[in-house]
Amino acid sequence: MEYTLMTHIRRLVIDVLKPHEPSTLEFAQQVSEAESVAGVNASVIELDREVQNVKFTIEGESIDYDTVEAIIEDAGGSVHSVDQIACGEYIVEDAPTPQD
Amino acid sequence: MEYTLMTHIRRLVIDVLKPHEPSTLEFAQQVSEAESVAGVNASVIELDREVQNVKFTIEGESIDYDTVEAIIEDAGGSVHSVDQIACGEYIVEDAPTPQD
Amino acid sequence: MEYTLMTHIRRLVIDVLKPHEPSTLEFAQQVSEAESVAGVNASVIELDREVQNVKFTIEGESIDYDTVEAIIEDAGGSVHSVDQIACGEYIVEDAPTPQD
Amino acid sequence: MEYTLMTHIRRLVIDVLKPHEPSTLEFAQQVSEAESVAGVNASVIELDREVQNVKFTIEGESIDYDTVEAIIEDAGGSVHSVDQIACGEYIVEDAPTPQD
């Protein structure tokens, strides 16, 4: 089954593992430099002696995931997990349910 | 008793069980490709060695549930449960009550 | 004492007990088909082997409770409790108090 | 000391004790039928074998408390406590303080 995906990724929340250098500031700036990215929020979750866990919330009209991942890997980090994706005509928020 | 259902499904919250491949990103994009779907939020709830639990919040003017389910199953996943449905002329939110 | 009730029910929150079939999706759609209903939110609260507990938040300009109940019973469910009612000229929200 | 009270009661939160019949739905409708009442929210707090505790949030431009109480008593219930009153030119909300 083949899809030609026409949908737009509008928000990505990813958990990035990175060494202390380059800094989170540089990572965030480099990701936000990608043409498909409108803005980035990078929040440090945990600091280890060797590595840092940083949560990136990335927004754009049509985010190109592969470019985002390549920027992170070129800078020495890795995408540990993709935690949330919003795609389509607008950003759909995660709806709270009584089971949450 | 037979109904010809004319009502519109405007939001669906479903719990999807899926293998690690294809990725949640691809699942979300494929679901949002459905003609009846305006947007999708896919949030990872739990990661196992074999499977992932992903909560999908799907919005649209008139969502076709069967198509959504077929896309998920074609991609190798399954709808584990339907947790919330909003249908009618607009999205009615779950109203908090003192008993919640 | 006799009242000719002229007031409009604008929101109903009811706890419905239903078998697994027909699905919550069908229940929600059937309820939202009622002429007096503008929209329905159906959120699954609990799943048992035999039955499901589903919280329905129903909105409309002038909801006819008897029709709603008849639809649920025709579909094989029952209204376990009526948890919240808003009636009058607009929807009054439950006001928080220091004693809650 | 005598006051001719000119102020308007704009919101009343009362805790009502009632038997199972008439239903909360009927109580809420009857209260909202009062000329001075614009809208009613009735939320069930507790269910006993004999009685129910229902929290009523009542709004209006100038609520007549005595009429509200009479309706409740005529229907077989009683006002167990008055938990919140807002009166004056507009509805003043309970302001949170660090001591709450």
Next chain:
Amino acid sequence: MEYTLMTHIRRLVIDVLKPHEPSTLEFAQQVSEAESVAGVNASVIELDREVQNVKFTIEGESIDYDTVEAIIEDAGGSVHSVDQIACGEYIVEDAPTPQD
């Protein structure tokens, strides 16, 4: 040191101790009758056998504290504590800080 206070009290939160009679409803109405008071929210905090603790949130363009206190005392209550005051050109809210 003498000040001619020109500032306007715009919100007062006071804790009032009162007997069961007159009712909280009457207290709230009497306070809101004061010329300098635009609106009152009276929320019952605690009920004892002899006395009640009622939290009053009082708003106005320029509240006259002495009048408010006199009304409460004339009605048989007492101001147990003044918990919050907002004064000046507009109502400043209590700003949350990480130390709260």
Next chain:
Amino acid sequence: MEYTLMTHIRRLVIDVLKPHEPSTLEFAQQVSEAESVAGVNASVIELDREVQNVKFTIEGESIDYDTVEAIIEDAGGSVHSVDQIACGEYIVEDAPTPQD
């Protein structure tokens, strides 16, 4: 290193220690009388036999801290700590982070 500070203090949150007299009401009014102050919220945090802890949230276009402190000290209180400052072209709120 010398700065000629041109920036505007727009919000100050201070913790004030004061005797019971003059009252918190008088303190709040006196602080809000300062020319550079637009409004004051004074919330009582703790009451001792001898002293009171009052949290002041002070807003203005360009608050003069020294005047505020002088008013508090003239009235018999002391600034126990400065807990939050917002300065610049507008009030920046404390941004929540995952580490909070």
Next chain:
Amino acid sequence: MEYTLMTHIRRLVIDVLKPHEPSTLEFAQQVSEAESVAGVNASVIELDREVQNVKFTIEGESIDYDTVEAIIEDAGGSVHSVDQIACGEYIVEDAPTPQD
């Protein structure tokens, strides 16, 4: 790999360690004096005998991190950690996820 970073830093949340003097007020004012800074919120997190932990939330159209850090160090403090960065065309907020 070289980037010419064109992106704009719009919010910085940093944890600053500083001696008691100069005061947090002076620190906040000096940071907000930087040309690239529109506003600063400085909230005290912890007070030690020797040092203070202050959380700075800094906003601007295009914040120059190096200037901010230099101001803090010139004043005798140090940036203990950079906790959040928002950069791009607008401030992206940290998106809540079910895993938080």
